[in-house]
Amino acid sequence: EYVWPSIYDELEDIMMLQSGYIRKGFSDAVSPCSFGTNVEGRQNAAEWIRTAYHDMATHDAAAGTGGLDASIMFELDRDENVGSAFNNTFGFLSNYYSVRASASDLVALAVVAATNRCDGPKVPFRAGRIDATEAGPLGVPKPEEDLTTHTNRFATAGFNTSDMIEMVACGHTLGGVHGVNFPQITGNSSEGQVSRFEGDNSTSSAEFDNVVVTQYLNGTPGNLLVLGGNDTTNSDKRVFGADANETMNALADPAVFQTKCADILERMINSVPSTVALTDVIEPVEIKPYVNTLGLNSNGTIDFGGRIRVRTTAGTGRNNNDLAVHLTYADRNGANASGTITSTQATYLGGTSSGLFREVFSWFEFATTLDPSTGASKFNVHVTTPSTGVVETFDNVGQGFPLVDAVLYQQPQSCRVAGNLTITAAVRKDRAEEALTLGLVHKVPRQGVVIDALEVRPVAFEKTSVEKSGYILFQAHSSLSVDSYSTTFDVTLGEGDAQSTIEFQRTNVLTDTCKSL
Ligand code: HEM
Numbered sequence: 001e002y003v004w005p006s007i008y009d010e011l012e013d014i015m016m017l018q019s020g021y022i023r024k025g026f027s028d029a030v031s032p033c034s035f036g037t038n039v040e041g042r043q044n045a046a047e048w049i050r051t052a053y054h055d056m057a058t059h060d061a062a063a064g065t066g067g068l069d070a071s072i073m074f075e076l077d078r079d080e081n082v083g084s085a086f087n088n089t090f091g092f093l094s095n096y097y098s099v100r101a102s103a104s105d106l107v108a109l110a111v112v113a114a115t116n117r118c119d120g121p122k123v124p125f126r127a128g129r130i131d132a133t134e135a136g137p138l139g140v141p142k143p144e145e146d147l148t149t150h151t152n153r154f155a156t157a158g159f160n161t162s163d164m165i166e167m168v169a170c171g172h173t174l175g176g177v178h179g180v181n182f183p184q185i186t187g188n189s190s191e192g193q194v195s196r197f198e199g200d201n202s203t204s205s206a207e208f209d210n211v212v213v214t215q216y217l218n219g220t221p222g223n224l225l226v227l228g229g230n231d232t233t234n235s236d237k238r239v240f241g242a243d244a245n246e247t248m249n250a251l252a253d254p255a256v257f258q259t260k261c262a263d264i265l266e267r268m269i270n271s272v273p274s275t276v277a278l279t280d281v282i283e284p285v286e287i288k289p290y291v292n293t294l295g296l297n298s299n300g301t302i303d304f305g306g307r308i309r310v311r312t313t314a315g316t317g318r319n320n321n322d323l324a325v326h327l328t329y330a331d332r333n334g335a336n337a338s339g340t341i342t343s344t345q346a347t348y349l350g351g352t353s354s355g356l357f358r359e360v361f362s363w364f365e366f367a368t369t370l371d372p373s374t375g376a377s378k379f380n381v382h383v384t385t386p387s388t389g390v391v392e393t394f395d396n397v398g399q400g401f402p403l404v405d406a407v408l409y410q411q412p413q414s415c416r417v418a419g420n421l422t423i424t425a426a427v428r429k430d431r432a433e434e435a436l437t438l439g440l441v442h443k444v445p446r447q448g449v450v451i452d453a454l455e456v457r458p459v460a461f462e463k464t465s466v467e468k469s470g471y472i473l474f475q476a477h478s479s480l481s482v483d484s485y486s487t488t489f490d491v492t493l494g495e496g497d498a499q500s501t502i503e504f505q506r507t508n509v510l511t512d513t514c515k516s517l
Contacts (some may be wrong), residue, residue, distance in 0.1 A: 016355030040192030045177025061158030064274025120208025
C-alpha cells in the first residue's frame with residue numbers, strides 16, 4: 001500500500017502529470033504518436049521503444065547480468081547500435097533524470113508512455129532500475145544475422161521463440177528502416193528517408209496496431225525486413241516464421257495482439273540485472289500532498305503551504321466540480337491542533353492535470369501559518385463532496401502525512417549566485433547541536449555520454465548568529481559547476497532513528513539573492 005512520502009513520488013509524477021495545471025510533460029515528445037520533433041523521418045515513440053530493446057537485448061537471464069540498465073548510453077560506437085535514435089532518446093530523458101529517476105527507469109517509462117500515446121495497451125510500470133556505469137557485452141541482433149543467432153540471443157535473455165516473435169512484432173508496429181542507417185536495405189541513403197514497417201502510405205506506423213502482422217501473413221509489401229530485395233537482411237521474415245506462423249496467426253487477432261504486446265513489453269522492461277529489485281507496479285496515488293513551503297517567515301511564524309492532488313479519474317466517484325478539501329494537523333507532540341487548514345480549488349487550466357492511462361487529478365492549494373512554539377508533526381486530508389456532505393478522510397495508512405519541524409528549509413534565505421550555492425536551514429534549538437548536512441547532488445559530465453553521472457557530495461552546515469522563534473539559522477555553502485546549476489539536494493539533521501530529513505529539493509527555483517529573515 002502506498003505511504004507518503006515515497007522515493008518513487010517523482011516517477012509517479014512524471015507518469016501522471018502530463019498536462020494541465022501542474023505538468024511534467026514527459027509524453028509531449030510522443031504526442032501525437034507520429035511526432036518527431038519536426039525532424040524528417042523521425043518518430044520519437046519508435047525511437048524510445050527501440051532504445052529500450054537495444055538496451056535490454058544483451059540481458060543474460062541465467063547469469064543475472066545486463067538488461068534494462070541504460071548501459072546502451074556507453075555502447076553507441078557499436079555498429080549494432082547504429083543511428084541517432086539512442087542519443088535523441090537520452091537527450092529528452094535527461095530533462096527528467098535525477099537521483100529519483102534513473103536513466104534506466106526513464107527508458108522503461110518511455111516504453112510505457114510511447115505505447116500509451118500510440119493507442120497501444122497499458123504496460124504496467126515498476127521502478128527501481130539501477131544505471132550501469134559502463135558498457136555491457138556486445139550482442140544486439142542485426143538484420144543480417146541468421147535465425148539461430150537471433151533465437152539464441154533471445155533465449156539467453158529469457159525469451160522463447162514465440163516470445164521473440166511477439167516482441168519483434170510489437171516493436172515493429174511503429175517506425176521503420178532509415179536510409180541513413182541501413183541504405184543497403186532501403187536503397188536510399190538520403191537524410192530523412194524512412195521505409196516504414198507498416199507501409200509508407202499508411203498512418204499505421206503511428207498507431208500501435210497489428211498491421212505489421214496481417215501484412216506479413218497476407219504478403220502485403222511494406223516491411224523491408226520481410227520483403228526486402230536482399231533476403232539476407234530479411235530478419236523479420238525469418239523471426240516471424242520461426243514457428244511456422246503459429247504465433248503470427250494468433251497475433252492476427254487485434255485483441256490478442258494488444259494483450260500479448262502488453263505482456264511481452266512488460267517482460268522486456270522488467271528484464272533487469274539480478275541485483276535490482278523492482279517495486280510493485282506504480283499506481284496513481286489517490287491523495288497526494290505536495291508541501292512547497294515549511295519555513296520560518298519574518299513575522300516569526302512558520303509558513304506552511306502547498307497543494308493536495310486528488311484523483312478524480314472516472315470510476316473514483318469523485319467529481320472535480322463537487323469537491324472541497326481541508327486539512328487537520330497534529331502539533332509537535334502529536335496532539336490534535338484546533339482548527340482546520342482550508343484549501344482553495346486551483347483554477348489555472350481548470351485546476352486539473354491529466355496523466356497516462358486517462359488518469360485525471362484535481363488540485364487544491366493551501367497556505368497557512370503555524371505557531372513555532374507548538375509546531376506540527378503530521379496532518380490528515382479530508383475530501384468533502386459538498387452536494388452530499390460525505391467526507392472521505394485520508395490518514396496515510398493510519399500514521400498521518402508526516403511533517404518535519406525540527407529542521408526547516410529556508411528557501412527565501414537560500415540562493416545561487418553563478419557557481420556559488422548557499423542553502424539556509426532553521427534548526428529547532430533543542431536539536432541545534434546535532435550534525436546538519438547538505439547532501440548536494442553534482443552532475444558530472446561523461447565524455448560522449450548524454451546522461452551525466454550523479455555524485456552526492458555532503459557539505460556540513462555552519463551555525464549563524466541569527467535566531468528566531470526558538471530556531472537557529474544554519475548555512476551551507478558549495479560551489480557548483482555549470483552542469484549542476486539545476487540540481488537537487490537533501491538536508492539531514494541528526495543520525496539514526498532520530499534523523500530528520502528534508503528531501504529532494506530543487507536548486508532551479510532559487511534566485512540570486514539570499515534574503516535576510
Ligand atoms: C531480431 C531482432 C531485431 C532486429 C534484427 C531488428 C532490426 C531493426 C532494424 C534494422 C531497424 C531499422 C533501424 C533504423 O533504420 O533506424 C529496426 C527498427 C526498429 N526496431 Fe527493431 N529489430 C529487432 C527487434 C526489435 C524489438 C524486439 C523491438 C522492440 C520491442 C524493436 C523495435 C524497433 C523499432 C520501434 C524500430 C523503429 C525505429 C525508428 O523508426 O526510429 N526491434 N529494427
